[in-house]
Amino acid sequence: MSKKYSPKTIEFFERVYSVVQHVPAGRVTTYGAIAAHLGSPKSSRMVGWAMNASHSRYEVPAHRVVNRIGLLTGAAQFDTPKLMQELLESEGIKIENNQVINFNQLFWDPNKYLS
DNA sequence: GTCTTGACGTTTA
């Protein structure tokens, strides 16, 4: 780990990764839900930032994290823009126009499944 | 030191 990040940031990353890693295959969650679970509903941007850092740091299923409407906003940050969609489809999730179908059904709320 | 940018979300016009 680089030391350029503040201790608070490192801790924040760890929490985000922990939640994302608990997301079961075939399910998706949102940045806002993770942020809310961490105690800061309005810090959803930080979650996205953590995910951006995670893509080259830890093995986190970042493809299961989408924005509040199920849009694959982070697809461009993957090695290839199609990778995120392919991974989701590989888990049985249908994607239409960069958006998750049945998002409401597939949504996995960390606050509901984690203490 | 200030200013801009960002894998977001909510509120207001």
Place this chain on the structure above:
DNA sequence: CTAAACGCCAAGA
């Protein structure tokens, strides 16, 4: 209904 502004917090220029 859509479009824009604000809030949030950290990093990079």
